[in-house]
Amino acid sequence: MKISAPQPMGSYNPDDVTFLLKNLQSVELETSTEDREKAIQSGIHYSEMLPVEYRPTAEYLQLFHETLRQTAEKVALAAGKAAELIIRKRGTKVVLVSLARAGTPAGILMKRYLQHVYGISLAHYSVSIIRGKGIDENALLYLLQTHSGDEIQFVDGWTGKGAISQVLAKSCADFEKKHNIRLNSDLAVLADPGECSETFGTREDFLIPSACLNSTVSGLVSRTVLREDLIGPDDFHGAKYYAEWAGEDVSQLFVDTVSRYFPSIAELARLQAEQHLNAQVEPSWRGLQEIGHLQSQFGIEDINLVKPGVGETTRVLLRRVPWKILVDRLDNPNLKHILLLAADRQVPVEVSPGLHYSCCGLILPRRDESV
Template sequence: MNGILENIKIQEPSPIGSYSKEDVVFLLKDISNLVQEDNTATREKIIQSGGHYSEMLPIEYKPSKEYMHLFYSSLDESSRKLAISVGVVSNLIMKKRNKNLVLVSLARAGTPVGILIKRYIKFKYNLNLPHYSISIIRGKGIDENALLYILKNHPGCDIQFIDGWTGKGAIKIVLDEALKNFENKYKIKLNGDLAVLADPGYCAEIFGTREDFLIPSACLNSTVSGLVSRTFHRCDIIKENDFHGAKYYKELEKEDVSYVFIDAVVKEFSHVEYEVEEETKKLENTSPNLSWLGLKSIEKIQKTFGIKDINLIKPGVGETTRVLLRRVPWKVLVRDLNSKNLKHILLLASEKNVSVEVNTDLIYECCGIIKPL
């Protein structure tokens, strides 16, 4: 393995984002002055007519008062629950993996979660693990240059991939496929087990809960993810030896609540140790049961509504929130109108005049469907 890595020339990462490098190092190329953003309607048209979502960026608006209120109220309601999930995931990672461990978050939703896991492992095990955030893109795979950089800088390390939550499991499928290609190309086998806070899709090996609830970082874009855009890959800008790209939105510094989110969850760590231990005991001796129930439930919806492209169906509270905030929504399906996890979904849907239908077959609390154009 070392021979292969020695011959590979990899650049050093340039600093990007508002997180401290003690918390995370982004292995991303800063494309701040190289790409113009497109509005939602334009992007939707391009994506649905065959363009790739990673070859353009959405406009990052300053979050409105409503979205900030939603973020703060959901953070108040869920910071304790999040701290328990973080603790459980961290414990399970430490029980399953060796001590020469590197945490690798999948940008962008995985990044704040990776920081929380790093912080919990420091709090509980007094271990300061390296933590990187790298790009993975549906239809294009994982950033191999970023993986090579990590392996070169941490010889013989065990990598733990981290994301925020699961929906249909699309990223898990991309990760498995990408690691197979990586092994064929470099003869290096990596452990593809994915750790997430919430796994309502039943497709992650390590999870804190399978409850489908709102992780507040799903409400906002870059302003809760270190002011970094979603990741970008277009061959005229991302060259063969580059990391995948992202923009750094310095102009949104005043709106940045990345550390508000981290600090609110971290301060709960010392209050939830008992619950974390109880929950860990329950999960550590049971198999993760990767039944992919979520994907099966979505395939059923695809048939029912005659939707050609399964990527227009976004299951789970986090993904539905994002459809309502960032895409062109057609309708929202909910399992139970009275669920406490759906207050903000119903509010956003009524604000945007999107119809809400009850579907008791759903595995998830809800599901957002993007308008087919």
């Protein structure tokens, strides 16, 4: 089967990334947070609808810019170390394949690091992966047709409890059974607080500024969509391009700001990558073990209602109906935006000493309509 070439999409420079997504720009897919929460917990898959895009307050945007100034060098080092690990493990005949959408800016940073430091220009794509449904198979077939002989390196922004790592591993196993083509499911991430990746920049649960916002820091692209009436058998998974948000777009600003630090962190990135390889770091899945304890403590049967880590907790506050937010300590500098969002949405915050992550978002199980 010959997969059609992708259409231009998103606000990033085309040299930075190609989105393998069907543009559903004209389709009304947004659902209010309350209605979406009810639908998800009643069994409708989250990929069949989109959350309403959060319009940040002036105070929240200011916090994004402050965080970017404070953490840009740290993010650059994480991207540089991850990129160094990729070429040491896989060589340079590699295609970077980001998981939309949090993976997209991370993939751009790794691509730019290798370009700036080594003059290596790797192709970079962004594809859809959906919990419970898997990775976009048509996107994988397109990549294999277009880049025959190159290896695929999957990229994401961070890990929470490792759910997407597990979906990716299963998708690659299913793809091999169906097509007799083996793909390496190693997932390179900027931050791995869940301790479920072998290729990462850091395991600190710190605030990556791109976690603060939605489409306006992800190339104006929505979450990905998979619905039979919209996505045909030969289509890529879908997403919306929010061109109307162009005036508030900071996607390019984020990757440009972080990229400026690559020359100064390159030596340390190389050193950390060598130390990482010498130590033979492996996943411990420690984060997943803690999630089990939290489920027992709070009586939550569905593991998908527990969202650990700064990135995932932010997502809970931006597009779900949170029950409460757990934090390791109130003076954690990574949590300023979490506390601001929680106050804005009147979500209680509880200190949980000894928490493995900086924070964790809990979604209230809707056992009946009165909840």
